[in-house]
Amino acid sequence: MIRRTKILIVEDEKDIVELVHYNLEKEGYSVTAVSSGEDALKALERDLPALIVLDLMLPGMDGLETCRLIKQEPKTKNIPIIMLTAKSEESDVIVGLKLGADDYVTKPFSPKILMARIKAVLRRTAEKQVSHDVKTIGALTIDTPKHKVMYKDKEIDLTRIEFNILEFLSRQPGRVFSRDQIMDGAWKEGKFIVDRAVDVHVRGLRKKLGKAADFVETVRGVGYRFKEIEDN
Ligand code: CA
Numbered sequence: 001m002i003r004r005t006k007i008l009i010v011e012d013e014k015d016i017v018e019l020v021h022y023n024l025e026k027e028g029y030s031v032t033a034v035s036s037g038e039d040a041l042k043a044l045e046r047d048l049p050a051l052i053v054l055d056l057m058l059p060g061m062d063g064l065e066t067c068r069l070i071k072q073e074p075k076t077k078n079i080p081i082i083m084l085t086a087k088s089e090e091s092d093v094i095v096g097l098k099l100g101a102d103d104y105v106t107k108p109f110s111p112k113i114l115m116a117r118i119k120a121v122l123r124r125t126a127e128k129q130v131s132h133d134v135k136t137i138g139a140l141t142i143d144t145p146k147h148k149v150m151y152k153d154k155e156i157d158l159t160r161i162e163f164n165i166l167e168f169l170s171r172q173p174g175r176v177f178s179r180d181q182i183m184d185g186a187w188k189e190g191k192f193i194v195d196r197a198v199d200v201h202v203r204g205l206r207k208k209l210g211k212a213a214d215f216v217e218t219v220r221g222v223g224y225r226f227k228e229i230e231d232n
Helices: 014-026 037-046 063-072 087-099 111-129 160-170 179-186 195-215
Strands: 006-010 030-034 051-055 081-085 103-106 134-137 140-143 148-151 154-156 176-178 216-219 223-226
Touching: 006 014, 006 037, 014 030, 014 111, 030 037, 037 063, 051 063, 051 111, 063 081, 063 087, 081 087, 081 111, 087 103, 103 111, 140 160, 148 195, 154 195, 160 179, 160 195, 160 223, 176 179, 179 195, 179 223, 195 216, 195 223
Parallel strands: 006 030, 006 051, 051 081, 081 103
Antiparallel strands: 134 140, 140 148, 148 154, 176 223, 216 223
8 A cells, every 4th residue: 555645634625625635645645624623633533644734714713723733743743834824814823833734825826836835835744854974862871873772882783674663763752653653754765654563573673672672662543753851
């Protein structure tokens, strides 16, 4: 099965949803659409998209409040958001960007513009996530350039995929990733893999980590996360 990048649209205007939906699917994205902020939060409990297209004018909870709630939740705060706004809502755009939204598109917009913005934001997010660092978390050191993991100065011999999973999870401690997201993030090539493969690799990874195994936490029904450690 080919994994497609998931996008969540939050918009109550059917015409716009159809337009965005159609264009995103044509570009190969997998699309979920909901018509309120409340439904968006529910959808995020089930599944984490790679990006959210969020209209600001929504029935019930408005887009800004929805954005605020998404950005304050550790599990969802790193999902990029592109706001859809009306010309008259320009002051809201500033608020939205301050809340952590990545970009905005003013209505009426051409699908081409929105697609270009979505791609740009996804690209920036991916670049941000590529780490070339040597990270130290407690007694664990993840040396990405050398593809090496050390625990209490002892090297742990991991397979490439085990290393990729550990490195991927450790980029955002505390954030839960679904198996799909781990596959997308940790398998650089060939995504023709079943969900269960992630479990197998995580099991292998934990075994090798030994005492450091609890850095990789299972979140039942959702996926895995790297343990968040309070430093300072
Ligand atoms: Ca609307």
